[in-house]
Amino acid sequence: MSSSRAPWVTLGLVVTLGAAALAVWVARPSQPSAPAASSSPTRTAASPSSASSPSPTPTPSSSGAWDGWTLEQQVGQVFMVGVSVSDPRQMSRDAVIEDHVGNLFLQGRTTEGAVPVRALVDSFTALVGPASTRSVPLLVATDQEGGEVQVLRGPGFSTIPSAVDQAQLSPADLRAKAAGWGQELAAVGVNLDLAPVMDLVDGDxxxxxxxxxxxxxxxxxxxxxxxxxxxxxxxxxxxGVGVSLKHFPGLGRVTQNTDDAAGVTDTVTTRDDASVDVFATGIAAKPLSVMVSTAIYSRIDPDNPAAFSSTVVTGMLRGDLGYEGLVVTDDLSGAKQVAAWPPGERAVRALDAGVDLVLVSKDPTVAHEMVAAVVDRARTDPAFAAKVRTAAERVLRAKGAWPRA
Structure with missing residues (x-):
């Protein structure tokens, strides 16, 4: 995600998934409006129609593999909720327990080291069971790029240099060092790093x-x-730690940060631009995921942020580059770039565009509203429900919990 500088804070509380990236466990469109500034989630349906519309039984799409799953459990798999490493909040736990959210993002900053981080991860993965997500393990992610963007520090974690400094190493040396950084993440149950940044900065x-x-x-x-x-x-x-190339199709030319500004627009990048091509080599290695930015690219799709754009997600990433893995959004919970849309609409738009995993990292208080909106839409729109199932299948396949294609 497009992270800003953040002060270091200490880890206050007390989740497992160890290591093998992905051999993990095998086991309404509406007029934009500003989001509510509530500090706690209201656990009600996002739309009145959800109470009056019956929930159809989802059609299994792979030899009955969806048998026994509720619609709500399927929807939960396409969300990743944030939990603060310094102040874990009940709403993050509620998202996993009550809304069946199947993926976790360690958010913020800590210098307390590996032991409390492992305890935090263990406490969340212990919530996963038959009553929530059918014992499917969590994807546990964080931002461990190095330099200004390193969530986890302290005993058990290396101080990772910035990408600019990493680029001074030979690729072979960098690979060896990154293997060590990955081992540190795996040891605390993190199996997905939302890195590396592949944005090409070709100006100042x-x-x-x-x-x-x-x-x-x-x-x-x-x-x-x-x-x-x-x-x-x-x-x-x-x-054994998966990666997420970011921020497709590139944030190297924007002059504002999507985290703290609205209307962030790239007026230069085209569909066949060199800044898009840099992602092709990374994609050729079949990374676990690719993160799509929330900037607007006026020469690609002037009407939608990239994470809401089927042209970007389905046309470019899936079509032009042939990517078949997970597509994850940049943060859709607290970024000012998307604040004009109600939280539920943000999630629906992203999934409708072809995204697989909606990142609700900065502000987990909106997770319930997002999940409820997706469930409501899926109940009344079979085509959208099919997109949600396809996205959930990709998530489960990444976890090793779905039949291989």
Whole structure:
């Protein structure tokens, strides 16, 4: 995600999934309006129609593999909820227990080290069982890029240099170091790192707040970005930790950060741009996921943020680049770029565009509203329900909990 600088804080509380990236356990469109500024979730349906519309029995799409699953459990698999590493909140637990959310994002900053992080991860993975998500393990993710963007620090975690500094290493050296960083993540139950950044910054880095100004770019040429981001990915993958290339189709040319500004627009990038091509080598290695940005690309789809754009998700990422893995959004909960849409509509739009995993990282209080809106839409729209099932299948396949195609 497009992370800003954040102060270090300490871990206050007390979740397992160990290590093998993905051999894990095998086991209404409406007029935009500002979101409510409530500090706690209202656990009611997002739309009045949800109470009056019967819930159809989902049709299993792979030899009865959906037998026994409720619609709500299917929907929960396509969400990833944030839990603060310094102040875990009940609403994050509620999302897993009550809304069947099947994926977790460790959010914030801690310098307390590996032991309390492992306890936090264990406490959440212990919530998963037959009453919630049919014993399917959680994807547990975080932002462990290095430099300004490193959630987990302290004993048991290396101090990871920024991407700019990582790019000074040879790809072989970087791969070896990244393997060690991946082992540290696996040891605390993290099986997905929302990294590396593959955005190509081809102008003044200081004028690019989300990437260049934070030293998150692996150099400033296509060759440097691809060789070093690919090495980072290979290192983590060798340790059993999946990666998420970000922020497709690139944030290297925007002049505002989608986290704290609205209307962030790239007016330069085209569908066949060199800044899009840098993602192709990373995608060729079949990463677990690719993150789609929330910026608007006026020369690709001027009407929608990328995460809401079927042109970007289905046309470019799936079609042009042939990517078959998970597509995850940048944060849709607290980013100002998407604040004009109600939370439920953000989730529906992203899934309708072809996204598989909706990231609700910064503000977990909106998770229930998002899940309820998707359930409501799926009950009344068979085509949308089919998209949700397809997305959930990809999530479960990434966890090793779905029949291989």
């Amino acid at each position: 880095p200081a004028a690019n707040p989300p990437v260049g100004a934070l030293d998150r770019s692996y150099g400033f040429t296509s060759s440097s970005v691809t060789s070093h981001a690919d090495a980072f990915s290979a290192g983590l993958s060798s340790a």
